[in-house]
Amino acid sequence: MDDPNLVARAEVASPPRKAGEREERVWPAGRLEAMPIRKLPDAPPSIHLLGPTVFLVALGVGMGEAYMWPRLVLLFGPDIRWLFLIGVTLQAVVMLEMARYAMATGESIFFGAARVFKPIMWFFFVVAMAVYIWPGHLSAGAAALERITGIPWAVSACVGLVLVGVLFSLAKVIYNLLENLLSILIGVLVVSTAVVAAMVGTWQDLVTTVTGMFQFGYLPAEAMSATWFPVIVGSIAFAGPSGMQQMWYTLHLRDSGAGMGAHIPKVRGLRHAGEEEEMPSRGFMFDTSDPAEMAKWKGWRRWVTFDALLLFWGITMLVTVSFTVLAQAANRESPDVKALIEAGEREAALNGMSDAFASAGGPVLGAVFLGFIALIGLNATLGLFDSFSRGQADMAYHFVRGAKRFGMSHLYAGFLWGVITFGIVILLWGPADGPGAILDVLAFLSTFAMGAYCVVLLLVNNRMLPKPIRPRLVTNVIIGLGAVFYLGMLFYSLVRFGVVVD
Numbered sequence: 001m002d003d004p005n006l007v008a009r010a011e012v013a014s015p016p017r018k019a020g021e022r023e024e025r026v027w028p029a030g031r032l033e034a035m036p037i038r039k040l041p042d043a044p045p046s047i048h049l050l051g052p053t054v055f056l057v058a059l060g061v062g063m064g065e066a067y068m069w070p071r072l073v074l075l076f077g078p079d080i081r082w083l084f085l086i087g088v089t090l091q092a093v094v095m096l097e098m099a100r101y102a103m104a105t106g107e108s109i110f111f112g113a114a115r116v117f118k119p120i121m122w123f124f125f126v127v128a129m130a131v132y133i134w135p136g137h138l139s140a141g142a143a144a145l146e147r148i149t150g151i152p153w154a155v156s157a158c159v160g161l162v163l164v165g166v167l168f169s170l171a172k173v174i175y176n177l178l179e180n181l182l183s184i185l186i187g188v189l190v191v192s193t194a195v196v197a198a199m200v201g202t203w204q205d206l207v208t209t210v211t212g213m214f215q216f217g218y219l220p221a222e223a224m225s226a227t228w229f230p231v232i233v234g235s236i237a238f239a240g241p242s243g244m245q246q247m248w249y250t251l252h253l254r255d256s257g258a259g260m261g262a263h264i265p266k267v268r269g270l271r272h273a274g275e276e277e278e279m280p281s282r283g284f285m286f287d288t289s290d291p292a293e294m295a296k297w298k299g300w301r302r303w304v305t306f307d308a309l310l311l312f313w314g315i316t317m318l319v320t321v322s323f324t325v326l327a328q329a330a331n332r333e334s335p336d337v338k339a340l341i342e343a344g345e346r347e348a349a350l351n352g353m354s355d356a357f358a359s360a361g362g363p364v365l366g367a368v369f370l371g372f373i374a375l376i377g378l379n380a381t382l383g384l385f386d387s388f389s390r391g392q393a394d395m396a397y398h399f400v401r402g403a404k405r406f407g408m409s410h411l412y413a414g415f416l417w418g419v420i421t422f423g424i425v426i427l428l429w430g431p432a433d434g435p436g437a438i439l440d441v442l443a444f445l446s447t448f449a450m451g452a453y454c455v456v457l458l459l460v461n462n463r464m465l466p467k468p469i470r471p472r473l474v475t476n477v478i479i480g481l482g483a484v485f486y487l488g489m490l491f492y493s494l495v496r497f498g499v500v501v502d
Contacts, residue, residue, distance in 0.1 A: 027285035029464040030115030035105060040286035041262045043299030046306045068235040069320060070327035075228070076220050078212030078324055083232065085213040087239030088320075090482045092313045094246050097457050097471060097479060099304040102250035103259025104297075104469055107283035109250045109453070110395050112460035118399070120456060125395050127449050128244055132388045135161065135423035141377015144370040154427045160378055161427075164385055165420045169413060185379045190315060192372060193322040201325035209324040226497035233447050233489045240316050243446030247453055248387035251394060259300050260284045279397060279408055288468040297469060326369075330355060389416040451487030454479050 026034035072080050101112050114121040135157060142157035149156075223232055237243065254261035263284050286293045333355045355366060393411035396403045403411060457479050461471050471479075 025287075027466065029112075032111075032115050033282040035107075035283050035285040037287055038260065038263055038284040040260060040293050040296045040300075041257070043296055043303050046299070046302040068231075068238050070323050070330075072232065072235055073324050073327040074331055076223055078208045078328065079215035079218040080223070080232075081209070081212040081320075081324060082214060082216050082218060083236050084239045084320060086485075087236040088313060088316055090478070090485065091240040091246065092308045093475065093478050094454065094457065094482065095249065095308045095312060096304060097461060097475065098246050098250050099253055099258070099308075100301075100469070100471065101457075101460055101465065102253040102261065103300050103304065104465055105283035105285060106254055106260035106262075106264045107250075108254065108391070108394050109247045109456065109460060110391060111283065111398060112464055113456050114395075114399060115464050116456070116459045120459075121395060121399065123452070124244060124247065124449070124456075125392065127452070128388060128391060131243055131446060131449060132384060133419050133422045133426075135381070135427060138377045138381040138423075139427060141374040141381075144373035144377070148367050148370050148374075157427050158424045160381065161420045161423050164378075164381055165417055167382075168386060168389075168416055185375060186315070189372060189376060189379070190319055192368075193319060193326075196369065197322035197325040197329075200329040202329075205325045205328040206321070208328065209321050212324075229497060230493050233493055236489070237447040237450055237486065239320075240312070243449040244391065244453065245384070245387060246450075248391045251387070251390045255390075258304070259297075260286065279404075281398070285466070288466040294468065385416060385419060388419055389413075447486050447490045451483050451485075451490065454483035454486065458483075 025037040027037065028034040069081070069084055098109055101107070101109055105112070110121050110124060113124065138160050139153060139157045142153040142160065145151065145156050146153040222228060253259070254264050255266050260283060263280070265279060286297070288294060288297075389412045392415040393408055396411050396415075397408050406414075458476060462476065
């Protein structure tokens with residue numbers, strides 16, 4: 001039986017047709033163009049190894065897990081990790097809800113926000129420009145590389161930025177290149193850190209790491225200071241992919257052909273822009289009143305749930321367990337590291353963990369650890385700069401008058417090289433005091449974006465989707481609590497301490 005909402009609204013939203021011609025059925029959502037009804041592709045097997053979640057894993061296994069949280073463990077002990085558990089678990093739920101809209105429509109969450117109210121989408125356009133032009137991940141990785149090679153961190157970071165731009169500009173299909181490249185990098189990082197953590201850590205380190213995740217409410221007095229509370233807030237945002245990275249995930253789902261994204265062309269690199277297919281002006285919807293279509297939808301939900309629970313939550317947790325064990329080993333090898341961090345030596349945490357590596361296998365192994373950090377910085381930058389450019393290009397293409405004549409690939413390249421140019425300027429002449437400071441600024445600003453996108457998720461999924469595929473009450477409550485959690489911590493810091501970042 002046809003969905004009455006689809007049919008009744010189609011009479012209003014569809015253009016008039018000739019006599020005898022079958023009227024196209026659509027799903028109208030908001031005040032933008034209605035979505036034509038198309039067939040939902042068959043879902044792939046639920047259990048898989050690669051997919052669009054590799055982008056979130058690549059961004060999640062970043063400086064939060066390798067630098068910011070080990071630094072907090074060195075300062076406050078492993079019991080502080082209960083905040084990490086809350087952060088990464090909340091993000092797994094957010095990931096599922098971002099995927100709900102993207103797979104059902106083939107549209108990004110930014111397009112969904114515009115369907116609710118266009119200024120909401122423009123808000124995120126501006127936030128992305130304010131937050132993600134800061135090259136925090138790459139600069140922190142470059143600082144680790146400086147210890148190995150002696151090359152000034154600003155120089156290697158600038159070279160890395162240019163290499164990222166060249167790599168993406170030459171790629172034929174950017175998604176395919178990134179999926180393969182990031183999968184290799186993640187595999188190397190996960191296995192290597194687990195092996196080295198087993199070498200330098202003890203069983204007691206592992207026990208305190210695991211039990212620390214369940215010490216709910218633990219907050220020592222020092223953690224509530226104006227110096228460290230903003231850093232803790234930013235670190236919670238960096239428990240997994242931070243800021244708008246979850247929103248950009250909807251674009252990676254679309255490019256991977258997940259759900260209704262199969263009906264949308266892929267973004268190409270600048271060199272192959274001439275091969276680009278024309279982007280549709282809106283997404284598509286499937287018939288939610290058709291049992292066969294709903295069965296396929298449930299298959300897609302099982303597919304993305306596997307990603308969220310095992311690949312995203314599981315791998316992110318495994319890596320942070322490894323780095324927490326390393327942080328505790330570093331505390332034994334370098335007892336003065338806590339005092340150095342408290343005195344403002346932001347990179348002391350990295351140096352301490354490098355010494356812990358060296359204790360297991362000599363200076364060479366210590367250099368290997370710093371190489372891991374440099375690799376993580378590059379890995380995160382690949383994902384971030386692609387995602388930023390992809391998101392800004394998507395919004396500009398659909399909602400900036402005249403932008404379509406440039407094509408999606410050219411818009412993508414413009415934003416990519418724009419953020420690279422700004423990053424080089426900041427690295428060479430910017431106001432931030434070193435790579436650690438840049439990373440702290442990026443982390444805290446991300447918290448605001450995360451609280452805002454939780455609100456947007458509630459509006460988009462509950463107003464723009466047909467009732468049979470809207471989220472359940474429990475899910476809405478969790479996302480609502482996420483908004484309160486992120487925004488509440490941020491505004492508490494502003495009111496209580498009068499600071500954003502110290």
